[in-house]
Amino acid sequence: MNHVRRPASPDLLAALEGRRSVSAAALAAPGPDADETSRLLAIAARVPDHAMLVPWRFIVIEGEARAELGALLADAYRAGNPQMVPEKREKFAGIMSRLFPAPLTVVVVSRPVGGTMIPQFEQELSAGAACMNLLTGAKAMGFHAIWVTGWAATHPEACRLLGVGEGERVAGIVHVGTAAGEEPGERPRPDVAALTTRWAPPD
Ligand SMILES: Cc1cc2nc3c(=O)[nH]c(=O)nc-3n(C[C@H](O)[C@H](O)[C@H](O)COP(=O)(O)O)c2cc1C
Numbered sequence: 001m002n003h004v005r006r007p008a009s010p011d012l013l014a015a016l017e018g019r020r021s022v023s024a025a026a027l028a029a030p031g032p033d034a035d036e037t038s039r040l041l042a043i044a045a046r047v048p049d050h051a052m053l054v055p056w057r058f059i060v061i062e063g064e065a066r067a068e069l070g071a072l073l074a075d076a077y078r079a080g081n082p083q084m085v086p087e088k089r090e091k092f093a094g095i096m097s098r099l100f101p102a103p104l105t106v107v108v109v110s111r112p113v114g115g116t117m118i119p120q121f122e123q124e125l126s127a128g129a130a131c132m133n134l135l136t137g138a139k140a141m142g143f144h145a146i147w148v149t150g151w152a153a154t155h156p157e158a159c160r161l162l163g164v165g166e167g168e169r170v171a172g173i174v175h176v177g178t179a180a181g182e183e184p185g186e187r188p189r190p191d192v193a194a195l196t197t198r199w200a201p202p203d
Pocket of ligand 1: 019020021022146147148149150171172187
């Protein structure tokens with residue numbers, strides 16, 4: 001007996017098939033308003049989560065906090081690289097100070113729960129899924145976004161300044177806004193057929 005199939009969602013399919021990242025520097029206003037941000041975070045939290053451990057949390061960076069945190073990260077970069085050629089150090093410190101150009105940034109913090117049978121890897125995958133949901137949710141709302149990491153996501157002092165605690169790691173820094181210029185064109189995509197096999201019994 002055939003079951004009744006749900007109607008397809010052409011808009012969702014088009015969003016998934018056409019999604020492209022837009023670099024943080026090219027993300028400008030408008031960004032999500034307060035209601036849209038709440039909705040986006042709810043979408044981010046609606047990810048597969050083995051044993052419902054909720055092994056992630058979110059840090060929202062918006063408004064004046066962007067420049068404030070940027071300045072702290074720039075200072076941390078300077079302090080952490082005293083041996084660097086000053087011009088080079090200032091160049092990178094400048095990049096750190098402008099790390100949050102988008103109207104909204106969500107840091108997805110992976111926080112695996114110990115003392116459970118669920119492997120840490122699976123819990124980290126769930127945090128990655130939250131990042132991906134942010135990208136897809138942002139696209140569905142009409143925004144652009146990108147998932148990045150880098151120095152601010154991995155350096156211990158930068159993580160402390162972000163508010164990442166002991167036993168936590170940054171799974172992604174997801175910037176959300178509106179493309180200031182033209183949307184990026186397509187990039188080369190992997191040959192899915194070449195990456196796909198159909199299982200057969202081993203020899
Ligand atoms: C975990 C993770 C970290 C990433 N970190 C960076 C990054 O720091 N800087 C960057 O330019 N792209 C980074 N990317 C890649 C971008 O998110 C994006 O995939 C890439 O620009 C390709 O664009 P597309 O998403 O339109 O295919 C990262 C991707 C992942 C999954």
